Amino acid sequence: MFEAIKNLFGIIGNALAPFAYGLAFAFLVLPVYKKLNKKLPKALCSIICLLILMVAIALLLLLIVPQFIDSVSAILNQLPLYIEALDGLIGKLFERYPGFAETIETHYSSIGDSVVKWVAGEMLPNLNGYIASISSGVWSIILTFKNFIIGFIVMIYFLNMKDVTKARAKKMVYGFLPIDKANLFLEDCRFTFDVFSNFLIGKIIDSVIIGILTFIVVSICKIPYAPLIAIIVGVTNIIPFFGPFIGAIPCALLLLAVSPVKCLEFCIIILVIQQLDGNVIGPKILGERTGVSSFWVLFSILLFGGLFGFVGMIIAVPTFAVIYRIIKRAVYSKLTVRNLSTNTEDYSDLKKIDEVTKEYINNDTT
Numbered sequence: 001m002f003e004a005i006k007n008l009f010g011i012i013g014n015a016l017a018p019f020a021y022g023l024a025f026a027f028l029v030l031p032v033y034k035k036l037n038k039k040l041p042k043a044l045c046s047i048i049c050l051l052i053l054m055v056a057i058a059l060l061l062l063l064i065v066p067q068f069i070d071s072v073s074a075i076l077n078q079l080p081l082y083i084e085a086l087d088g089l090i091g092k093l094f095e096r097y098p099g100f101a102e103t104i105e106t107h108y109s110s111i112g113d114s115v116v117k118w119v120a121g122e123m124l125p126n127l128n129g130y131i132a133s134i135s136s137g138v139w140s141i142i143l144t145f146k147n148f149i150i151g152f153i154v155m156i157y158f159l160n161m162k163d164v165t166k167a168r169a170k171k172m173v174y175g176f177l178p179i180d181k182a183n184l185f186l187e188d189c190r191f192t193f194d195v196f197s198n199f200l201i202g203k204i205i206d207s208v209i210i211g212i213l214t215f216i217v218v219s220i221c222k223i224p225y226a227p228l229i230a231i232i233v234g235v236t237n238i239i240p241f242f243g244p245f246i247g248a249i250p251c252a253l254l255l256l257a258v259s260p261v262k263c264l265e266f267c268i269i270i271l272v273i274q275q276l277d278g279n280v281i282g283p284k285i286l287g288e289r290t291g292v293s294s295f296w297v298l299f300s301i302l303l304f305g306g307l308f309g310f311v312g313m314i315i316a317v318p319t320f321a322v323i324y325r326i327i328k329r330a331v332y333s334k335l336t337v338r339n340l341s342t343n344t345e346d347y348s349d350l351k352k353i354d355e356v357t358k359e360y361i362n363n364d365t366t
Helices: 002-015 017-036 042-096 098-123 127-176 179-220 226-236 243-258 260-286 294-337
Strands: none
Touching: 017 042, 017 127, 017 179, 042 127, 127 179, 179 226, 179 260, 179 294, 226 243, 226 260, 243 260
């Protein structure tokens, strides 16, 4: 049952993917659109925003793709040297520990037989499946490109229809809900929009700064593959809490194959940069707008990341902030109706509340 529901949502999500791209693009350019719309017609504002977005994406690709290709080419060119170094290291290991060499030789034939059996029994029969997977990956890239194109069109429609759509939505809310509930619902909608816009746009700016800072420091320290490392660190930094580790681990492993010393230097650099980001840069850009403690940040990332993957990890904190606000308001409302305190400190040592006098009895030792 769960798998059927999950597959249904997957089909719906794939069908609405271009719409989601369009909303995301509109969300990013909305601040620019609002400023332009004060002096220019809506259609012209939409075209300018579209051009800005396309130019930004093109510049980003021009900066990232060549550097990425150069870094990967350099790694492939150095691969024979890495293999030669590894071969020398293994040779020295065999010389120093003859027993280890004898053990390897003993099991060498069985390892070879296992590899042959795996190729004959697993790889060759599933070759069509591997080819299908590759074809599916290529098709996914084509579909993503299509979603981008349609997303640009959806963005233009959304920006032009924003005011009318918002007015119609408000009319529906006040039509279906009592006035007090409708006012509360619209207040939650505004809060949700503010939290998501402040967090996501701020996190993107923060990640760009961290990527540039990483590139500068790594280049100064003459650490190899500086552009590739900066791109990985910058992109993964969008994920709160776990992002720095997700980006640093593959970079550290890559550098370890080149030079353990450079790997250690990189780990120290990343540690310093992430401390700077967590304590100075991040708070300056993001502030404390979400109102979510570090524990709930970790909880939300694990929960939404497990449910929705990479996207879930990105939207976890603002989504949880909205849910937390709704639950908090509901709890405060119920406590107020029952004439109970809304101060959290009053419940820290609470054992029970007298049902008649509403007196707080505090001798809880748990």
